[in-house]
Amino acid sequence: MNIEQYGWNEEWKMKWNEKLQQLEARILEPGRIVGDFGSKYRVTASTGEIWGELSGKLRHSLSGSGEYPAVGDWVALAMQDGGEHAVIHGVLPRRSVISRKVAGVTQEEQIxxxxxxxxxxxxxxxxxxNVRRMERYLIxxxxxxxxxxxxxxxxxxxxxAADKIAEMQLAAPGVxxxxxxxxxxxxxxxxxxxxxRGQTVALTGSSGCGKSTMVNWLSGQNLQLTQDIREGDSRGRHTTTxxxxxxxxxxxIIVDTxxxxxxxxxxxxxxxxxxFGDISTLAADCRFSDCRHVREEGCAVLEAVASGVLDEKRLLNYRKTQKELLFQNSKEVKQKRKTAAASVKGTPPRAKGNSWQRVLEEY
Structure with missing residues (x-):
C-alpha cells in the first residue's frame, strides 16, 4: 500500500515530524482515516486498510466532538496484532475543516x-x-x-439548464x-x-442531489449505493449513511458524505x-458604518434592491443568516459549549428552556 496515493506528501511529512515530538516515544506510523463508523474508524496505512480506535489517553484529552478524528484526517497509529488493527494516538494539524452545527439544539460542532x-x-x-440553500453551503x-x-x-x-446556471452564478460570484x-x-x-493526483475533494449537498452517483461516475465503479428520488417533491432518500x-x-481522492x-x-x-461579496461591496458605500440594511437612510444595499441591481430575496437570506451566526457567537451559546465540554464524556447536555430555533427568533 502506497499512502502517497491518499495524498501523503512533503507537507504532511513535516507535520508528522513535528507531531512525533509531542507524543510519547513509541513506534508509530502515519495513516489516513477513510471511513468514520462512530466508535471505530477505517484507516489506510502501509499495511492497507485496517480498523482503528482511539487510545484511552487521546479520547480523554478531547473536549468536544469537533476535536475527534474525522474522514480525511492524518493520524498517528500504533499497530496491533501484526498490523491488522491500530490504535490512534494523535491527529496531525488540519489544512482545512468542513464543519457544521449538529442537528437539533445541542451546541456541538460536527466535522x-x-x-x-x-x-x-x-x-x-x-x-x-434552491439558490438560497446554496448560499448557506457557500458560507x-x-x-x-x-x-x-x-x-x-x-x-x-x-x-x-442555461438559465439555472446563470442564476447560480449570480448568487455565487467568483465560484x-x-x-x-x-x-x-x-x-x-x-x-x-x-x-x-494527490488532490482531495469532498461532496456535500441535500439528500437526493446525486452525490453517490457522482462518486460512482467519477470512479468508474459502483462504490456507493444509489436510490431513486421520490416522485412529487424531487427529494431523495438517505443513501450514504x-x-x-x-x-x-x-x-x-474523493469523500462522500x-x-x-x-x-x-x-x-x-x-x-x-x-x-455575499456583492452585499459587502455595496455596504462600503452605506452612509453609516454600522448599517444593518433594514431601514437606514443612505443605505446603498437597500438602494441596490430598489433599483433591481440586488435581488431582495438574497438580501433577506443574508439578514437571516447573519442573525443566525451572531447568535452562534453569542455569550449564551459559548457558555453552553463550555458546559458541554466540561461534562462527563458521552451525550452532550441538551439546551434547556427555549429551543435553538425560538431563541434565534428572539435574538
Missing amino acids: VASNVDTLFLVSALNDDF MAWNSGANPVILLTKADLCTD AVHAVSALLGDGRDELLPYIG HRELFVLPDGG PGMRELQLWEDDGGLNLA
Whole structure:
C-alpha cells in the first residue's frame, strides 16, 4: 500500500515530524482515516486498510466532538496484532475543516470532512434546485478553507439548464459552476482539474442531489449505493449513511458524505462576507458604518434592491443568516459549549428552556 496515493506528501511529512515530538516515544506510523463508523474508524496505512480506535489517553484529552478524528484526517497509529488493527494516538494539524452545527439544539460542532482541497457543493437541476440553500453551503465552504465549486447534477432532466446556471452564478460570484450529467456522461472533463493526483475533494449537498452517483461516475465503479428520488417533491432518500473516502482512477481522492436535510452553520470565519461579496461591496458605500440594511437612510444595499441591481430575496437570506451566526457567537451559546465540554464524556447536555430555533427568533 502506497499512502502517497491518499495524498501523503512533503507537507504532511513535516507535520508528522513535528507531531512525533509531542507524543510519547513509541513506534508509530502515519495513516489516513477513510471511513468514520462512530466508535471505530477505517484507516489506510502501509499495511492497507485496517480498523482503528482511539487510545484511552487521546479520547480523554478531547473536549468536544469537533476535536475527534474525522474522514480525511492524518493520524498517528500504533499497530496491533501484526498490523491488522491500530490504535490512534494523535491527529496531525488540519489544512482545512468542513464543519457544521449538529442537528437539533445541542451546541456541538460536527466535522463533515478534513484536509479537503476542493469542496463540491452539489445541487440537482430538478424541483429541488434552491439558490438560497446554496448560499448557506457557500458560507460553510468559505469558512472551511477549501475551494468551493458548485456542481449542478442531473442536467439531462433540465430543459432550462442555461438559465439555472446563470442564476447560480449570480448568487455565487467568483465560484466555478459546472452542470453535469452522469447518465449522459456530460461534464466530466471539466472536473478533471479538481481530481488530479494527490488532490482531495469532498461532496456535500441535500439528500437526493446525486452525490453517490457522482462518486460512482467519477470512479468508474459502483462504490456507493444509489436510490431513486421520490416522485412529487424531487427529494431523495438517505443513501450514504456514513462518511467515506475513495481513491479515483485519475489519482484524486474523493469523500462522500450523507445528505443533509438541513444545514445549521457553525461559527463564521469570514465566510458570510465571501458568500455575499456583492452585499459587502455595496455596504462600503452605506452612509453609516454600522448599517444593518433594514431601514437606514443612505443605505446603498437597500438602494441596490430598489433599483433591481440586488435581488431582495438574497438580501433577506443574508439578514437571516447573519442573525443566525451572531447568535452562534453569542455569550449564551459559548457558555453552553463550555458546559458541554466540561461534562462527563458521552451525550452532550441538551439546551434547556427555549429551543435553538425560538431563541434565534428572539435574538
